Amino acid sequence: MMNRREFCKKTMIVAGGLIIPLSALEVFNPRRLYAEKNDKGKVRWVFLVDVHKCVGCGFCVKACKIENDVTWDANVTRTWVERYVITRDGQTLIDSPKGARDGFTSQKIDQAHAGLKDVKPEDIAKGFFVPKLCNHCDNPPCVQVCPVGATYQTQDGVVLVDRTWCIGCGYCVMGCPYGVRYFHPQLHVAEKCTLCYHRLSQGMKTACVDACPFGARRVGNIRDPEDPVTKIITTEQVNVLKEEFGTKPQVFYLGSSMEVK
Amino acid sequence: MKNHVWRPLFIVLAIVAGILITRTLLVPDDFGIGERGYMYGWHRKSNEAEWKKYPVKYKTATVCIECHKDKYDDIKDSPHGSISCENCHGPNYDHPKDPLGLNIDRSRGLCIRCHAYLPYRDSARAKIPGIDPVKHYPQAECIMCHYPHDPTKSNPKHRNPEVKS
Numbered sequence: 001m002m003n004r005r006e007f008c009k010k011t012m013i014v015a016g017g018l019i020i021p022l023s024a025l026e027v028f029n030p031r032r033l034y035a036e037k038n039d040k041g042k043v044r045w046v047f048l049v050d051v052h053k054c055v056g057c058g059f060c061v062k063a064c065k066i067e068n069d070v071t072w073d074a075n076v077t078r079t080w081v082e083r084y085v086i087t088r089d090g091q092t093l094i095d096s097p098k099g100a101r102d103g104f105t106s107q108k109i110d111q112a113h114a115g116l117k118d119v120k121p122e123d124i125a126k127g128f129f130v131p132k133l134c135n136h137c138d139n140p141p142c143v144q145v146c147p148v149g150a151t152y153q154t155q156d157g158v159v160l161v162d163r164t165w166c167i168g169c170g171y172c173v174m175g176c177p178y179g180v181r182y183f184h185p186q187l188h189v190a191e192k193c194t195l196c197y198h199r200l201s202q203g204m205k206t207a208c209v210d211a212c213p214f215g216a217r218r219v220g221n222i223r224d225p226e227d228p229v230t231k232i233i234t235t236e237q238v239n240v241l242k243e244e245f246g247t248k249p250q251v252f253y254l255g256s257s258m259e260v261k
Numbered sequence: 262m263k264n265h266v267w268r269p270l271f272i273v274l275a276i277v278a279g280i281l282i283t284r285t286l287l288v289p290d291d292f293g294i295g296e297r298g299y300m301y302g303w304h305r306k307s308n309e310a311e312w313k314k315y316p317v318k319y320k321t322a323t324v325c326i327e328c329h330k331d332k333y334d335d336i337k338d339s340p341h342g343s344i345s346c347e348n349c350h351g352p353n354y355d356h357p358k359d360p361l362g363l364n365i366d367r368s369r370g371l372c373i374r375c376h377a378y379l380p381y382r383d384s385a386r387a388k389i390p391g392i393d394p395v396k397h398y399p400q401a402e403c404i405m406c407h408y409p410h411d412p413t414k415s416n417p418k419h420r421n422p423e424v425k426s
Binding site: 012013015016017019041052053054055056057058059062063066067068085102103104105106107121124126127128129139140143144149150151152153154155160162164165194197198199201202204207210211213214215216 | 271274275278281282292295296297300301302303304305308309312313314315316317318319321343344345347348351352370373374375377378379380381382383384385386389394
């Protein structure tokens with residue numbers, strides 16, 4: 001005969017013993033482990049920036065902020081435009097006032113603590129604008145460092161953040177070599193460009209692409225050989241940012257210059 | 262073996278089991294490895310659909326043509342033809358249902374995004390006629406003299422004798 005105490009003990013052992021391998025299997029399911037790592041789906045979104053065409057109007061930044069409810073007045077933005085002014089004596093001056101939300105309307109270059117710098121037109125060797133956004137890397141370091149699986153890459157290559165799952169540890173913000181991530185001022189979760197996933201998935205273009213009057217920004221599917229963006233990337237001289245980091249960025253730049261980092 | 266030897270082991274097992282049970286309860290069913298594998302695809306699948314549901318605000322210029330054909334005809338062959346209506350009037354949302362009208366930005370800030378002169382010769386900015394916002398009629402809004410939907414014309418609304426064209 002079994003007394004009650006012994007019965008309870010044995011039941012717990014059996015139940016516990018059953019649950020451990022069951023839940024363990026949940027973690028180490030071999031079939032899921034073999035889920036294709038370098039999946040070849042039909043769609044892989046890429047972005048193309050033509051530096052020659054950008055005039056620095058900042059309509060892309062404005063449209064992105066409104067479309068994606070990025071806090072207007074906070075100093076955060078998912079995409080921004082940088083001004084590069086290279087002087088005749090070899091200095092590189094870079095600025096992006098408010099991320100170029102209101103465009104570039106002054107010749108004075110914002111040098112943070114050094115104040116506003118006015119370069120004489122005859123001293124300027126080159127001046128141009130470089131739009132920046134998340135590179136939706138093939139090897140996204142920001143995703144690797146997430147301890148809870150709150151940020152991830154979709155099959156079509158877009159890196160997203162699960163707002164309900166993010167614990168706000170900030171590893172991804174530090175991990176991104178391009179500085180495209182920030183904290184949402186109200187929700188306190190990591191935020192970043194979604195490549196307007198809601199627009200792309202219904203056949204539209206991203207808000208920044210639609211806003212650009214000069215075609216400096218384009219989005220395309222690199223797995224479609226007929227896509228005009230794919231044709232440019234595969235046949236013309238394009239660059240990526242910080243290639244040496246091995247992140248395999250998927251935002252390509254036409255007409256970029258060596259000063260652009 | 263004696264009971265006191267086994268007891269810590271049972272406790273450890275109970276803790277492990279407890280953790281695993283809480284984990285199964287807390288982690289959503291659809292949490293798992295996506296198409297990008299363990300390294301990049303570890304996520305809650307339904308979050309993708311949540312992002313896809315995000316409301317679209319900018320509906321592009323094609324929707325405006327239907328009701329504002331006059332403005333479209335004015336702008337389409339003008340030097341401003343490539344600028345989307347929503348850049349100057351804000352996103353469409355559900356206009357004209359909600360909002361009834363759209364924002365009309367008459368500020369100089371809108372125009373000097375492109376027209377403030379910047380001395381960058383090889384940039385596309387150099388191809389846009391530039392003015393010095395401090396010197397070019399700073400007391401008035403640009404549209405007092407220029408018609409935004411076709412800047413080669415003066416604004417019919419505000420016939421200004423100063424404008425020659």
